[in-house]
Amino acid sequence: MDNIYQHFRSEEKDFIDQVIQWKQFVEDRYAPKLVDFLDPRQIHILKSIIGNEQSVKYGIFGGNSDCERNRVLLYPDYYSPSPEDYQIALLEVKYPSKFVTLTHRQVLGTLMSIGLKREKFGDILCQNERIQFFIAKELLDYIKLEFRQIGKTSIQLLEIPLSDAISTGEVWQEIQTTVSSLRLDAVLSSVYNISRQKAQTLIAHGLVKINWRIVEQSAFICEEGDVLSARGHGRCKLLSFDGKTKKEKWRIKAGVLK
Incomplete structure (x- = not known):
């Protein structure tokens, strides 16, 4: 140990x-x-x-x-x-979906703004107009009291069985690419097919996360198994590093969320 x-x-x-x-x-x-x-x-x-x-x-x-x-x-x-x-509850958000569009980011931001730590609730599920999220049961009373609107939209929370969770239907596309180094800016540039300068700008503005935490250093070294996300470009998993090419570039296999 x-x-x-x-x-x-x-x-x-x-x-x-x-x-x-x-x-x-x-x-x-x-x-x-x-x-x-x-x-x-x-x-x-x-x-x-x-x-x-x-x-x-x-x-x-x-x-x-x-x-x-x-x-x-x-x-x-x-x-x-x-x-x-495991003491988990599933809540569905009821709101006037004919008139308002709510996003994953808005739900996450509102949950955080009422004082909930990120580790107190689980996945937020969005499918068409339906929104659900998992939460620790010990916080049910608190959230029903405090979580009454998202932005300017009034909402209601309905507790439903775990078996009624919607399927998000996420599709991961596997890609193979090469990078000159395992620096974050180089990996982002290659995986998302953007310029290295654009990658550095995203990183500097706090718009890039590794393993769900903001990283603002372009020189941060990525590892196998890391999950990367860049605002506006989605998420990817670094599945494996498969050695180097003759030109000393790293071969990377990644899964990109489409």
């Missing part, structure tokens, strides 16, 4: 320490520990730390099998978790 930090980025140290504390809690109490919604990068780190531990197991559930953000239940070997253990 002493050398666990060397396998991850320095800015991930605090989260690694948190996972170690959660693991210790389960071992000491011999009882399950439910944590908030984690993004895929955090779940990757948690899996790496817990590994194939015999004394501590983990379960992952975000409301349905397609969720990107999931709550994690750490539990001792005797325990058999059920979906109810």
Whole structure:
């Protein structure tokens, strides 16, 4: 465990320490520990730390099998978790869709503006005019009280069964490309087919995220498994780095969300 930090980025140290504390809690109490919604990068780190531990197991559930953000239940070997253990509710947003168009970004911004931390709610699902989101059950009363409008549009929240979650129908297209370096600006330029200067401008203006966190350094080094997003250009996953070409360029396989 002493050398666990060397396998991850320095800015991930605090989260690694948190996972170690959660693991210790389960071992000491011999009882399950439910944590908030984690993004895929955090779940990757948690899996790496817990590994194939015999004394501590983990379960992952975000409301349905397609969720990107999931709550994690750490539990001792005797325990058999059920979906109810994850304490997740599904809310549908009712609004005058004939007259108003609401976006994923507006819903996310409003949830954050009423004081909710991002880890307290899961995926936001949008399909045509329908909008739903998963939330930690312990916040149901609070959100029903505080979340009454998005922008100037009045809304109502309806709690519905998890089984009624809409399918977003995301389609990922796999591409292969080459980059001169693994710097963020170079990778963005190649994956999104934009100029390197345009990539640098997006980064400098805080419009680029890696693993759901804003990165403003063009020289940031990308790694396999990173999820990148650039405002106006969608998201991509860096699936694998497949060595270098004769001209010393990196071969990259990526999935781009269309």
